[in-house]
Amino acid sequence: MAQFLHLLLLLSLSSAILQVSIAGDPDILTDFIAPQGVGGPLDGNYFTFTGMRTLVDAPFPSTFKVLKATMAEFPALNGQSVSYAVLEFPNNTVNPPHTHPRASELLFLLMGSLDVGFIDTTNNKLFTQKLQEGDIFVFPKGLVHFQFNSDVNNTALALSAFGSASPGTVSVPNSVFNSTIDDNVLALSFKTDVATIQKIKSGLSG
Numbered sequence: 001m002a003q004f005l006h007l008l009l010l011l012s013l014s015s016a017i018l019q020v021s022i023a024g025d026p027d028i029l030t031d032f033i034a035p036q037g038v039g040g041p042l043d044g045n046y047f048t049f050t051g052m053r054t055l056v057d058a059p060f061p062s063t064f065k066v067l068k069a070t071m072a073e074f075p076a077l078n079g080q081s082v083s084y085a086v087l088e089f090p091n092n093t094v095n096p097p098h099t100h101p102r103a104s105e106l107l108f109l110l111m112g113s114l115d116v117g118f119i120d121t122t123n124n125k126l127f128t129q130k131l132q133e134g135d136i137f138v139f140p141k142g143l144v145h146f147q148f149n150s151d152v153n154n155t156a157l158a159l160s161a162f163g164s165a166s167p168g169t170v171s172v173p174n175s176v177f178n179s180t181i182d183d184n185v186l187a188l189s190f191k192t193d194v195a196t197i198q199k200i201k202s203g204l205s206g
């Protein structure tokens with residue numbers, strides 16, 4: 001009996017370890033993943049992403065804008081478990097509630113101020129902060145979060161690092177109200193009527 005319990009304990013421990021080890025991007029068995037079908041030897045260019053050069057000396061956008069350097073834009077990140085996004089907030093703009101299913105996010109506020117927040121899974125508890133220039137905030141993996149530049153006179157600029165080469169984004173407004181989920185399902189879910197659901201949907205579909 002004692003041996004059986006011992007075995008059970010070992011099994012549950014090892015499955016816990018297994019769960020921890022598969023909670024992020026998979027580890028690769030090579031230094032990096034070379035692109036398919038490329039003939040000659042790789043050089044530093046493959047490991048360089050120049051897509052952010054468009055930010056240099058560019059005018060600030062007039063709406064909230066995200067510039068990503070994930071595996072999709074920068075294939076050398078495949079297998080490296082990291083990625084970046086640059087977030088530009090004109091005055092009084094919001095990055096609506098969303099989640100990144102595969103990564104936590106480490107946001108570094110480079111310019112301006114930013115109201116940030118996330119909701120936990122235990123009790124929908126809201127954790128908020130008003131960040132000032134130079135602050136770093138972490139959004140735990142998979143949790144719903146937002147960022148808001150409430151300053152009416154100043155822009156805000158942030159750099160976010162992700163613990164995945166492909167963090168993914170699920171926008172709460174878009175996934176719920178800008179998808180083809182049936183209006184009746186939404187009306188029942190939000191305890192309202194179909195007309196109200198259609199009104200919300202029309203604001204996003206434009």
Ligand SMILES: *[C@@H]1O[C@H](CO)[C@@H](O)[C@H](O)[C@H]1NC(C)=O
Pocket residue numbers: 152153
């Ligand atoms: C924004 O700028 C205007 C003009 O300079 C100023 O009157 C106003 O107080 C500022 N608002 C805030 C919230 O700082």
Ligand SMILES: *[C@@H]1O[C@H](CO)[C@@H](O)[C@H](O)[C@H]1NC(C)=O
Pocket residue numbers: 090091092152153154
């Ligand atoms: C704030 O944003 C509005 C547009 O939403 C713009 O008209 C205004 O010029 C901006 N103010 C400043 C100080 O950037």
Ligand SMILES: *[C@@H]1O[C@H](CO)[C@@H](O)[C@H](O)[C@H]1NC(C)=O
Pocket residue numbers: 174178204205206
């Ligand atoms: C809603 O979805 C359409 C089609 O995918 C897209 O073009 C549009 O930008 C989305 N609306 C918002 C507010 O993101």
